Amino acid sequence: MGLRQIYSYLLAATSIAGVVYLFVISFGGIREFDLGKFSILFENLFLSVVSAYLLFFLALLVLRYAMLILYSFMEHLENMMKRRQEPESNFHDDASLPMITLVVPAYNEGPVIQQALRSLLLLDYPNYEILVIDDGSSDDTYEKALAVAREDHQVTVRVITKKNGGKADALNTGMSAARGEFILNMDGDTKLSRNTLRACIRHFDDPRVGAVAGNVKVLNRENLLTRVQALEYVEGLAMARKAQSFMRAVNIIPGPLGMFRKSVLQQAGGYDHDTFAEDCDLTLKLLMRGWHIAYEPTAIAWVETPSRLLDLLKQRYRWTRGILQATRKHSSALWNPRRAGINFFILWYMLFEGIMWPFSTVLGNLFFVYVGLQYGVVIFLFYWWLQLTILDIVAATYCVIVEEEDPSLIFYAVVFRLFYITIIDISKVFATIEEWRGTAMTWGKLQREGKL
Secondary structure, eight states: OOHHHHHHHHHHHHHHHHHHHHHHHHHHHHHHSOGGGGGGGGSSHHHHHHHHHHHHHHHHHHHHHHHHHHHHHHHHHHHHHHHHHOOOOTTOSGGGOOOEEEEEEESSOTTTHHHHHHHHTTOSOSSEEEEEEEESOSSSHHHHHHHHHTSOOSSEEEEEEEOOOOHHHHHHHHHHHOOSSEEEEOOTTOEEOTTHHHHHHGGGGSTTEEEEEEEEEESOOOSHHHHHHHHHIIIIIIHHHHHHHTTTBOSOOOTTSEEEEHHHHHHTTSOOSSSSOHHHHHHHHHHHTTOEEEEEEEEEEEEOOOOSHHHHHHHHHHHHHHHHHHHHHTGGGGGOHHHHTHHHHHHHHHHIIIIIHHHHHHHHHHHHHHHHHHHSOTHHHHHHHHHHHHHHHHHHHHHHHHHTOOGGGGGHHHHIIIIIHHHHHHHHHHHHHHHHHTOOOOOOOOOOOOOO
8 A cells, every 4th residue: 555545544534533523513512502592493484494495405415425425436346346357348459449539629729739739649549640620719729739730740630720610610520520430529728648548448348338428637736726626526526427427327528528439429410509518418419319428537637727716607607507508408308207217317416416506505505694693593504514514525535535636635625615615606596597587698718827
């Protein structure tokens, strides 16, 4: 056992001990607390209804965490057993490995495009090409990409420039021009782990698998905001995808790393232009057509996340509205469980996370602030926060161990719950309301800082 692993387990044990301590002091505080004051929450019809709803939501949240941890752990065990058994793959030697086209859509990615492309030239795979789609950039993205393409290296790098039409249009252009049997779609600011192509291609031994989702991690962990996002990506995204992969039903193939059978992409008609979450929309299209979607945790896409709060809120606003748009497109599966099968549960789960969760946490905070000011029992707000924080710490501890991540991320769970997720949830609530009202919006390009 290495020192890093020992350090990880020690910190995990410390965090678990902290959770136990929080339970103890919480229980002790409740014992000393005048339990009669809890009757305040049921003093009138309004308080009773809201209290009952929040209790129901909390029960759903505990169930959600428990199910995700259970299924993601089962997926983890399944992957470990597969690696030990080392079954013979259809692509067991380099000569039989199929060609893969890496499609890199780029719009004003001048600060990062050359670093990203040069990192792709180092991937451990013998048969791939890199296809850059310059989507009408107004900066020097095309010139910089072309300079890399003209360099002397073994991997073919092609650059296509086109009139600006959006990311979906750029990806569709890449699909049409790709020479590979398989296509890996990514972002222009992404750095992939060297094993990505070999790790993903093995999933296509199963003819039912139409696509593979990669593991997205934060590269620029430079301040409090980006470190909390690093925890969010590990706990909120990786754990969910690993749990969904156990059922081969990942609900969002991330934009920074998704590998597809080219034939499946073509059959689905590629990416549509009518949502701001084209990756989520395409994923649902594949699921509705009966394709399995796997998750590969060892294929890592390192991305630059927003380091400023306003940029982060713009990103999450767009994500929320895009996911709601994609869900609405496939809403027929919400009301037909027999025909939709597992897609019925996937869509309701997405609505729970996209609408019910942020609205409920914001409602809970406002409700307990009101009760505290009106009746002088601010401690209710503390207990509400404590319950949610304990869930976050447990999930963060589990994810850090399984993902072999930086153990210090566990301690950001407190910051995550204290202020970060509240701000994000408020942004999601406004996004949901404005999506319902049909308020116009734009893509909102994130300005890169060139930290690849």
